[in-house]
Amino acid sequence: xxxxxxxxxxxxxxxxxxxxxxxxxxxxxxxxxxxxxxxxxxxxxxxxxxxxxxxxxxxxxxxxxxxxxxxxxxxxxxxxxxxxxxxxxxxxxxxxxxxxxxxxxxxxxxxxxxxxxxxxxxxxxxxxxxxxxxxxxxxxxxxxxxxxxxxxxxxxxxxxxxxxxxxxxxxxxxxxxxxxxxxxxxxxxxxxxxxxxxxxxxxxxxxxxxxxxxxxxxxxxxxxxxxxxxxxxxxxxxxxxxxxxxxxxxxxxxxxxxxxxxxxxxxxxxxxxxxxxxxxxxxxxxxxxxxxxxxxxxxxxxxxxxxxxxxxxxxxxxxxxxxxxxxxxxxxxxxxxxxxxxxxxxxxxxxxxxxxxxxxxxxxxxxxxxxxxxxxxxxxxxxxxxxxxxxxxxxxxxxxxxxxxxxxxxxxx
Amino acid sequence: xxxxxxxxxxxxxxxxxxxxxxxxxxxxxxxxxxxxxxxxxxxxxxxxxxxxxxxxxxxxxxxxxxxxxxxxxxxxxxxxxxxx
Numbered sequence: 001x002x003x004x005x006x007x008x009x010x011x012x013x014x015x016x017x018x019x020x021x022x023x024x025x026x027x028x029x030x031x032x033x034x035x036x037x038x039x040x041x042x043x044x045x046x047x048x049x050x051x052x053x054x055x056x057x058x059x060x061x062x063x064x065x066x067x068x069x070x071x072x073x074x075x076x077x078x079x080x081x082x083x084x085x086x087x088x089x090x091x092x093x094x095x096x097x098x099x100x101x102x103x104x105x106x107x108x109x110x111x112x113x114x115x116x117x118x119x120x121x122x123x124x125x126x127x128x129x130x131x132x133x134x135x136x137x138x139x140x141x142x143x144x145x146x147x148x149x150x151x152x153x154x155x156x157x158x159x160x161x162x163x164x165x166x167x168x169x170x171x172x173x174x175x176x177x178x179x180x181x182x183x184x185x186x187x188x189x190x191x192x193x194x195x196x197x198x199x200x201x202x203x204x205x206x207x208x209x210x211x212x213x214x215x216x217x218x219x220x221x222x223x224x225x226x227x228x229x230x231x232x233x234x235x236x237x238x239x240x241x242x243x244x245x246x247x248x249x250x251x252x253x254x255x256x257x258x259x260x261x262x263x264x265x266x267x268x269x270x271x272x273x274x275x276x277x278x279x280x281x282x283x284x285x286x287x288x289x290x291x292x293x294x295x296x297x298x299x300x301x302x303x304x305x306x307x308x309x310x311x312x313x314x315x316x317x318x319x320x321x322x323x324x325x326x327x328x329x330x331x332x333x334x335x336x337x338x339x340x341x342x343x344x345x346x347x348x349x350x351x352x353x354x355x356x357x358x359x360x361x362x363x364x365x366x367x368x369x370x371x372x373x374x375x376x377x378x379x380x381x382x383x384x385x386x387x388x389x390x391x392x393x394x395x396x397x398x399x400x401x402x403x404x405x406x407x408x409x410x411x412x413x
Numbered sequence: 414x415x416x417x418x419x420x421x422x423x424x425x426x427x428x429x430x431x432x433x434x435x436x437x438x439x440x441x442x443x444x445x446x447x448x449x450x451x452x453x454x455x456x457x458x459x460x461x462x463x464x465x466x467x468x469x470x471x472x473x474x475x476x477x478x479x480x481x482x483x484x485x486x487x488x489x490x491x492x493x494x495x496x497x
Contacts, residue, residue, distance in 0.1 A: 069432030070451060132466055135430070136458040 010179040012258040013249050014093025014242030015352050016085035018194055020056035020235050020339040029356045033383050035365035037338035039218040046200040053216040055198055056235030056340030074137040075150055076115025081194035082147035085240035093242035097155045106159030106186050107152045108178045110170035110193035111144035112343035116202030118142055159186045167397025171347035172405045176263035178243045187248040193344040194238030209398055211308045224305035224334050225312050225372040232307040238345025239352040258355040262291030262406035269400040276396055277314035281321040283404040291406040295323040298330055299388040300363050302350040304396045305334030316374035331363045333379040338367030347395035354391035358409040361387055416468055418489050431456035440482040454478055
């Protein structure tokens with residue numbers, strides 16, 4: 001990051017997306033720029049009787065085609081998505097696992113809940129048939145660190161590895177952790193996260209969230225910043241990135257898609273949305289400072305957009321607290337209104353969309369939402385052409401984490 | 414367990430429990446090791462569990478640490494005749 005010496009800058013060279021609105025960055029961007037909503041009824045086995053009706057499911061993903069059988073049997077769906085997204089990111093970066101020393105590339109993922117579907121199956125075996133019927137992979141598949149471990153093993157990445165478990169905003173914290181790993185000497189980090197919370201046990205765990213929308217109409221179940229906002233809907237999927245030391249990326253002639261310029265995180269307590277104003281504002285201020293970015297240099301904001309009035313208001317006020325009058329002028333968007341919130345994967349999908357938006361010079365719209373109750377220039381309906389050099393990505397978690405990330409447009413090699 | 418485990422059955426168990434396709438003839442090749450097929454001790458532990466559940470007979474502890482298919486079959490089939 002920019003507070004480090006200039007030659008320790010961290011850049012994005014690869015993006016891999018597994019999202020409800022598209023597998024692969026191209027399909028994801030096409031749906032995102034059109035503002036297509038893919039929210040719909042949850043159709044997974046055993047989920048039909050749940051009061052939670054609407055979510056963003058990943059469709060068109062063939063796990064068996066994407067990942068070898070030996071990795072599929074020992075992993076949950078959340079790791080399937082992460083492994084496939086990592087492959088896409090590495091392919092995009094044209095970084096072959098054997099190109100660097102194996103110790104020069106690390107892996108960092110964020111995880112919100114681990115492998116609930118796999119865990120449920122094995123717990124059913126435990127209580128239905130007995131301990132001898134629990135498979136040994138239960139010991140690793142449910143675990144928060146499973147995706148990091150499996151991506152590392154599968155790709156032969158022996159550099160510094162970590163998992164960030166810091167709530168939904170952990171998706172952005174993982175990117176920052178990867179940047180610190182690079183500042184300490186790694187050449188590259190495969191970083192991101194994906195979630196798979198749409199299985200019966202995982203869904204029951206979410207039912208206690210007061211912020212969850214139980215609406216059954218996909219067109220109105222998640223309307224962030226709107227006067228009709230009534231909660232959020234969950235989603236699955238996420239994104240993985242290849243982050244590299246700028247010099248290492250330039251040395252190998254990689255395409256530099258963006259620069260990670262600043263990040264900061266704060267904590268203000270579970271569901272204390274009014275207080276998240278101060279925490280989010282502090283994170284935005286610190287991230288901008290780290291990026292040496294003046295408030296009016298922010299060209300687009302990818303909002304957290306929880307869809308709970310108190311939280312939406314706090315976010316709008318946090319932006320005003322830091323950006324001043326610019327807060328009412330800068331385009332603010334929430335593409336996740338059309339896909340749902342994939343927990344840790346949500347801010348990573350926003351980071352992917354932010355990089356694509358800067359490259360394409362286009363602010364994607366906020367699906368389903370037609371107007372805002374706050375003093376923001378929320379992009380609704382159609383997206384907008386704009387020159388975008390700096391993007392601010394915001395995220396908050398239900399347990400109280402707040403994070404802000406500043407991305408700068410990539411400069412030609 | 415009076416059943417004697419064959420290379421064909423072991424290959425099917427490896428496919429089912431470890432997701433790895435292995436030719437039974439390769440398993441039977443003299444000097445073949447589990448390592449060359451990517452079958453580790455966690456995979457073998459799952460296979461031991463399935464055999465114990467299927468045949469309701471305990472298998473000699475440590476069978477999952479076998480380095481070769483032959484050692485594994487020997488350990489499992491010895492359990493079959495002695496009842497571990």
